[in-house]
Amino acid sequence: MIDEHQVAELLRAATDDIAVPVAPARDLAAAGNRRRHRRWGVAGLATAAVVAATAAVVPVVLSSEGSGGTDPTTTAPGASCVDPVPNRVIPEWARSGFSDPRPRMPYVLGDDGAIVAILFADPLASPPAADHNNKILWVSRDDKSSTLHITATLADGSDTTTRVVDGGPGPSIIDLPKAGCWHLALRWGDSTDTLDLAYVAP
Known part of the structure; x- marks a missing residue:
């Protein structure tokens, strides 16, 4: 009967022939940079979208304040004269x-x-x-x-x-x-x- 030590030796002998390539450090660094660029790209698009939305909203608010900010007491009155009066x-x-x-x-x-x-x-x-x-x-x-x-x-x-x-x-x-x-x-x-x-x- 095969004991535990023999089983371990057989497994090591079977795996010694399997080649596991080691990823070069340069490739790993490049892959990491690509992932960072993708994250930065997504973040940049999101930021650009927020800036564009803000730019679209601000002029509307300013325009609304400008159109409604006239003090009616300072405008020239008298637009409803009727002549002749019936x-x-x-x-x-x-x-x-x-x-x-x-x-x-x-x-x-x-x-x-x-x-x-x-x-x-x-x-x-x-x-x-x-x-x-x-x-x-x-x-x-x-x-x-x-x-x-x-x-x-x-x-x-x-x-x-x-x-x-x-x-x-x-x-x-x-x-x-x-x-x-x-x-x-x-x-x-x-x-x-x-x-x-x-x-x-x-």
């Missing part, structure tokens, strides 16, 4: 003093709906027309007793002037220095509103 039924809360239950007059309602300018001049003119004056009846929803302060700014921002209606919203003659579309900022008591009025050259 005859319409006056709002119910502004009909006091009219005999007709549904009076029709040219009027401009404040942007916040707190005041209305009823125009007795057709049209408003600057300089004032020879055959009529620039009469405006101001009617407010609530406070009717506080002095009405008017700051009028020409649409292109080239001129600003102020007017006062003593005793609060009511009948007035409002002459403005130039023809054009005027933006009126109105203040009386604790109330405010804005509206636009067109003045034409007579």
Whole structure:
């Protein structure tokens, strides 16, 4: 019977004839470099993709900030002037003093709906027309007793002037220095509103 030592000798004799080539050190180093280059190449592509994506996003953000960054208080107002102002039924809360239950007059309602300018001049003119004056009846929803302060700014921002209606919203003659579309900022008591009025050259 073959013992363990004999089995070991037989195995060594059988494997002595098998040639196992030894990889040269230069080939091993080259293979390692190729693997590193492949890793660096993949990493480089990933980095390039991130940079490209960032470059695509940044201009959109900057463009969005630029388009939305305009302060509306600094823009020239007065883009909604209507000339001529059409005859319409006056709002119910502004009909006091009219005999007709549904009076029709040219009027401009404040942007916040707190005041209305009823125009007795057709049209408003600057300089004032020879055959009529620039009469405006101001009617407010609530406070009717506080002095009405008017700051009028020409649409292109080239001129600003102020007017006062003593005793609060009511009948007035409002002459403005130039023809054009005027933006009126109105203040009386604790109330405010804005509206636009067109003045034409007579």
